[in-house]
Amino acid sequence: MLVEMQKKASLSYLPFFATVMTLKMPRISSITALFLLVSTSVLTNLPVFAASAPLDLSDAAIAQRFAVRRQAILAASAAQIKPGNTTTSGGFLDVASALYLGQNREAALARFAVINQPMPNANMFWTYPMATVMVAGGPGFDEPTWQRVKELWRIYWPNRGDTENHWCMYYSSMYLAAQTFEGAGPEQWFNGRSSAENLAEAREYILHWMNIAVTRGQGEYDSPSYIQEYIVPMSMLAGWANDPVLRQRARMMLDYLIYDYAVENIDGFYGGAHSRVYPRQIVAPGNTPIAAISWLLFGFGQETADPANTLLALSGYTPPPILERIARDTTHRPYVERELKRTRWRMRNAEPDSILIGDKRTLPVYKYSYVDREFVLGSSQGGLLQPIQQQTWSLTWRTDKPTATAANTFFAVQPYSSPLEGTMFFGGDWDTVTDLIARSKADYDSPDKLPSGSPFEQVFQHGTALIGLYDLPKGNRFPHITTFFSRDLVNTTEDASGWIFTQGGPVYIAYRPLAPGVWKPNDWTQLLAKDVKGFIGAGFDKWGAGSRCYVSDAQQNGYVVQVAPARDFASFAAFQSAVRALPIKFSTTGKAEVTFTALDGTVLHGRYGSTPTINGKAIDYAHWPLFDSPFAHEKPDSARLEIREGGDRYLLDFKNTRIEETAVPPAQK
């Protein structure tokens, strides 16, 4: 790919701290530029277009626009194969694109030969592009190319990794490679297993993963970064698996993953709580793979190189039009989306209230998002839900700033790092795990980090109001909470009432700390700023500089957040007046406790360690739905997702591996 660079991972004895770095920049090649010139109106809802007419959301129009964007992706990728430069230009997926399109075959094979030397070292980040070239471009191979490919699968032992996304990529690749080398014996494989054995192992895992995901939720849920690593393998299988069941289920999983995103997006930005985000992504939500993918899927933002886009385009997958209508919905917004996910498997230190799925321990993750047409405010319940990169809650708003550098977000975090967390999720040793995590996730053990879960955190939300409560023990490594005030906020004022008012684009924000804090620049240790050549900090001056944080170090602590669309008030001052008038009662003596009456009159009450109440009624976590919104209502273990939008019904039935598209009966609309 033109700008894709992946630093991969593999691992040691221990954690295979997942890593993917995708440097992004708008990719408009000369070919694409020409293409855009002639077809701008169907590629995306650029402002000039959007201002002139509503976007046509008919099935035909959606399909037509997607087809055009898909071709643009393929053309741009294939264009990286340059007959005059096979030494430096083009990656595996570009080779696949060129061969798939039948252009510059000799140069593509020459480039492929170059990048197949010397030995690979990227593990599953090698297996997936290699397998993709084999299935998408294999018909264009010559015999020497096949011989080298076979040799590599025999002599290079790619590691499987240790995350859900690693395994999905690894086993999807193994499946397709084994399918391609049908009948190959164990001597032809690095792992001494025959093609039939590798195929069976891969199939078994993939189906297992799908079943867990559609019944109890993903462990790496709703990540604006790692959704890429699920779209990639599912695209591969949807495009090329010979097994009709696997192929169909992969397509259904793509629908499922994309719905899961679409229902919480705002203009392509993935709103709400996330399992995994990098520093560059948590402060600049458009600096994410999903922002790039959303261009191909729905036309949000601008064309940006991304492996998932190339895979989607190569696979032939076309999202059902109902998903774009949901992604662009203005009819049902605002609505509440609730989802059930789970934590990554806990190998030890599992809490007493952990649950078993099969023989693996986990905790449910209760997601709640308020999805407005101007913003998404979404949260999970807090706690240690993921290792390293958790975002417990966030507010993300529409913006007209450049996607990759817009800091259109607001959130808080209790930075936490510990061997308890490290050994909970990784097979490392207590005394080294934190150090080794920070070898790749450099911010993990830094007091100014922004992604983090915390065992001392409890968050709940109702509508546009959110409350965070904290109980920090003495001796905690980072004894403070940090609230991120982005550089995109305006009119920030510390009100005498104790509220801090600010505005993010079309959203008014009120933040009430329960204990005083101090203002610090974000990245106050300058860890990211100084990491100019590092994986974590590169480009910080563009995407990260210039924001600040409100840092409070009280042990019993918390905050109340109340947001509102600016359209609901005559002025910012009117919003402030309304918030000042809201009843609020709190205590930080003993366990932090808050009772707050929100703008809509709802009374939220929480005491750290107890189940929060809404209007006096305890939040019913026990019956939390797998999905619940105007578009879908599913219980855990249903293994299905019935999506309804307008008059359309789209059913993903994983038990029977079928998709059903029907009109909603008039009586049920």
Next chain:
Amino acid sequence: MKPSLPLLARAGALLFAASLVASAADQPAHDIYAAVAMTKAQKNSPTPTDSGLYVRRAGSTEWSLYGPRVLGITSIADQPGTNGQVLLLSCADGVLRSTNGGASWRKTTGWDVADVRCIDFAPSHPATAYAATCWGPLRSTDGGATWELAQNGLPKLYCQTLSPDPANAQRVLLGTEAGIYVSNDGAKSWTPTRGPAVCILRIARGVKNPDTLIAGTLGHGVLISHDNGASWSPTDAGSATANLYAAAIDPADTNRLAVGGWGVGLRVSADGGKTWTDRTAGLPAKNVFVVAFDPEVKGRLWASTFEEGTRYSDDLGATWQDGGLYGAYAFDFVFLPAARTP
């Protein structure tokens, strides 16, 4: 160090007896295998600069990479009676097996096995093998060709160390997150031993007296058992709250014990655990992850500190010599008869 009973059984009583009177200057007749990750230079990467199984051949002072280039190798075991032809490797991806002395390898576990931390054969019935993984124990009854989960009776599945009974292949001790468990039916079921329900990091068994074992724990020092693991009690007040990753019993003298851990360095006992002496002086750091008694060079003690390589001592830790592998984060030392693996 993994229990070395199989090795000694094969080496034979004569060789073993001779080792008791050998000096440190004698040429060793074994190769030393070290499962390590080269993490010292690891930066901005989740991957060590190198890792795997390193071997120091008999008579050599150099280490070289051995076996498949797969990440996360934690140990190696050879099947008694196969003259070094059947070998098992434990690693992050599962269990790898060779039936031709390491010339080629085959993964013998499926997708559901990961993070294997310890592996060993049952000396009295070499077709039986056990493995401890971060997700629960495994057993094999066909020499490691196939494996099955062996979780019945375990309240918590995490385990990273085990010790088969040398006389009874059906009996195996397992170090778990919640203490040491024992199975008397070939890992079909497990029951707790009498001892603290703490996380066990390493179990070491005596050779001359297999009923004596020691165990390193997370935060609770070293435990000792004199009844084949049926009961355990603390020993060494000097390391009572330490995280002890390393434990070893001299195969030539069950009274000679060594433990090592984070911040506590290396401690030895010459009287079966009655008294302990700090032998950290001379080591590059106080963070010890592996200790091992050389099975053939009397008194030689190996130790590996975090990312500072290996050291060996021929005077039970009074002085130390550089053993190489600088930068390594070691998980296990295993001694196999020399020149039996390619």
